[in-house]
Amino acid sequence: MVRPNEEVEALLHEYADLIAITGGEAFKARAYEKAARAIGGYPADVSHLDVAGLKEIPGVGKSIAEKVVEYFRTGHVTVVEERRAEIPAGVRQLITIPTLGPRKAMALYEDLHISSVGELADAIKAEKLRDLKGFGEKTEENILHGIALMQQAGGRILLSTAMEAAEDIVAELSRITGCEHCAYAGSLRRMKETIGDIDILVAARRAAPFMDALTDLPSTAEVIAHGEKKTSIRTVKGVQVDLRVVRPDAWGAGMQYFTGSKAHNIRTRTIAVHLGLKLSEYGLFETEGGKRVASRSEDEVYARLGLPWIPPALREDRGEIEAGLRGELPEVVTERDIRGDLHTHTDLTDGLTPLEDMVAAAAQRGYAYYAVTDHAPNLYMQRMTDEKILAQREQVRSLDGEHHGMRLLHGTELNIGPEGEVDWPDEFLQGFDLCVAAVHSHFNLGRKAMTRRFVRACENPHVNIIGHPTTRLLGKRPGIDADLDEVFAACARTGTALEVDAQPDRLDLGDEDILRARSHGAKFAIDTDAHSIPQLACLRYGIGTAQRGWLTPDDVINTWPLRRLRRFLRKDRAG
Template sequence: MARPNDEVAALLQEYSDLLSIGGGAAYKVRAYEKAARAISGHPQDISVMDADTLRSVPGVGKAIADKVLEYLRTGSVRALDALRDEIPPGVRDLIAIPNLGPRKAATLYHDLGIASTGELVAAIHAGRLREIAGFGARTEENILHGIELTRQHGERVHLDTAMERAEELVERLLSVGGCQRCTHAGSLRRFVETIGDVDVLAAADEPGPLMETFTEREPVEEVIATGETKSSIRTTDGLRIDLRVVPLRAWGAALQYFTGSRAHNIRTREIAGHAGLKLSEYGLFDAETDQLVVSETEEEEVYNRLALPWIPPPLREDRGEIEAARKRELPDLVSETDIRGDLHTHTDLTDGVSPLEDMVATAAERGYAYYAVTDHAPGLPMHRMTDEKVRAQRERVRELDGAYRGMRLLHGSELNIGPDGEVDWPEEFLNGFDVCVASVHTHFDQPREEMTRRLVRACENPCVNIIGHPTARLIGRRPAVDADLDEVFRACARTRTALEINASPRRLDLRDDDILLAKQYGVRFAVDSDAHSAVHLAGLRYGVGTAQRAWLTGEDVINTWPLHQLRRFLRPPS
């Protein structure tokens, strides 16, 4: 099931959006949006909180707390239901279109009566949007692109959503008597950035009890299909999950088969065929006698019988992994345990929801050797950062440095890369930071030449160490900026500027394909969480998965390095 905090946060965000469409006061819209972020990032389970404890969560006042308690008690909120009745479902769908949002959706609804995506497309083609101030040809183009982006994303979910559901289910199935093995497989095991459906594989002599648990307990919304060894469900949050149960003797072959990818499996079946074998989800067999060749239960044995070493799942995309395996040249992939520290995180000083002390304590619990605080700089006025605030934070960081044995603290900033490539603060002020991340946060639609030059100029700034979420994409919400990435990657290599692999499942930026290209230029990378709450520091795993898909080793990733080596990279001797 969804984490109660995330479930309530989604509810409050919906209330905020509907208030905006309905013409609610701006301060109230912002209050519910802020409360949604705070509850999502709060470490404690809000479903067990009383009214007083709820109001202690930053941004949660009495009115919001009352609505949260009403939802937890009854499963609904009367005020939200009233807004849902007032605003047609089609208008609510418009909010999800990238480049639109609640305010523009409200304008379209109130001024033109547009109440569905289909009506919006028709109005654009008829030129009706140009009757409204602020809706020109470029806006129409952006909205149409956003609609196409939404259609492409379709029913797919973000990686973290699928992973959480899969891990909950695997844990539940492992507790069923007779379950010998259970794990997730498919694209989720390969850390693909979005997931269409989740494959879960189990081994048991008697599948019945597993199928009963799978189809009859929460979070099942619908049983799509059920059978003796395969069943499919749709969860209450719309995710399709398929369960397959195999005998233990077939476990290794089944896990290899159901992990995929399809292209990788075609290659392994071809290799088996050339060796006089047949490989399927049921096992590895002699092609002539149909006798089971591999009766061992591990995936490694299947690959060994094909004269290959075990190939890590994130590499199984038929992008050269078979050839590298044959030559015994598979990379020693970076792992989460290799990461010594996080170099891009936020606190409640700007747009985070956890105080500095909580972020530092959670980082220490993760066993980091170093940890950087990088709140936003003044270039984004909504975060209200000032020179005085950042100096005071630096003093507090210095006070906390050494409070957790074995972990050093770095004070940094996430700078905004302006339209011309300039960043916040002059060089003499920036020299006071231990690490500077620079990111694009505005003017996403600059022409290709201008965007390329903007990013290159940021790389050339001697104080910029890392380019954060380099293409600025939001998966399913905002496309990557249009830039000549070859030129940007050349600049990063030339200036010794690392590129971030932003682990937020909404970003996963850089993409694995871009990382593969950047590595050819000799670029280094930083896998960072971009966490805005202590809870989200654990999301680093998704960035590591993306790095693995791109064949990166620990040496490629600067925050696997010892602190003394990292410091030389961040501030090389002149």
């Protein structure tokens, strides 16, 4: 089930877009966007709050609070419905294209009567946009690129969206009498960054109660197929869920079969054949005679194939079979290994939560240390000043060790400029415990210039971590064009860590880039880039991505004891 906070967040974001499309005041649209983010990141369930309680959330005034209360009371908001009625559905579809804003979408509809993505693509090919005010050849290129991103994403959803839906369904099915095991499998269990559909597996002696229960869930919008061995539904969010029920004594074989990528499963079945065995979702059988030799647990199945248990995130046929046969499979990093988060924000800049509350929430996660890294002044919209950051430093120092002994690090997220320059001079940067540096603009520099930009940032003795290195936003913005191997080598040479940003729409670095960077000897930091308390829990997605990149605790600097971490953060300044 979607959190009530997220429902309201989506509604207010939509209303902000509707205001922009219909020519409303820009400041009003921004106010609704800010309130949407604040409510989405608020830790408590907003459906239980009245107007007064909602107004306690930063950025939520009386008018917005009243609309939220109306939504939970009636299921809709009158002014939103009225704005929707003013705008054709096709225009609302157009604004989902990355790079195409609300005003341009409305102009396309009014001037050229374009109301679908297909019509827009045809109009660009016919060069019909070039005579419109505010449009040109570059705009056409950007829009086509946005359409390509949409099509590339297809029907796939973010890992976090799939995870929330899967965990809700697993919880519901686990309550049914006769359920011995229930879990998600497939690409979701392998923690791929986007998911096509969700595979759920149940171990039980009778399948019918589970098949019926899935079709009757409140989140089920459509029943695609309903059978004894498999039932498929589509949720109200448009996600396909496939449920299979296996006998309890075949649970391990079923999980192995329905988790592995196709390539991984082909390899394991080939090994089975060479051993005179046959592997299926029902078990591992002797080819002659059909005797079942393994099926109850994945460990049992892999062991009979001469392999150790292989972590799900590694099951992509990227060398895990060979490493397992050699006894060299890595002990990949887990969430339990993480000692602290090194990239987080507060309401001093674009975060939603005061420093004290973020620190308290981090301490509840059992961290040994925690870094606050608000934006530096070169992101002008954040309005950071020397005085503000120094006042925050005093506050951080006063809270150091106050929550279960958790140590606090005062840092900042620097902006990497086009020439590789960063905010603040060297003497000012010396006062920080650590500096994350990231690209936030000028994404289209040429390959050589972009590479030089990153290398220069790595060579800065005060830059400790390159944040969300490729700048990608899944389904919205591609990664930058740079010689990443040169960047990764520079990180290894200078003692600069590469971030695995755990925000579900980033997961940056991605797994394939992690594998390349690791081969250069680079180190990594798995951070949440949290802007609110709930986002601290996004760590799990960064961990999954790191596992897919074969990272071990020794590769990840925020698994290290604080003393070792501090030595790394000194870079070559210690010499």
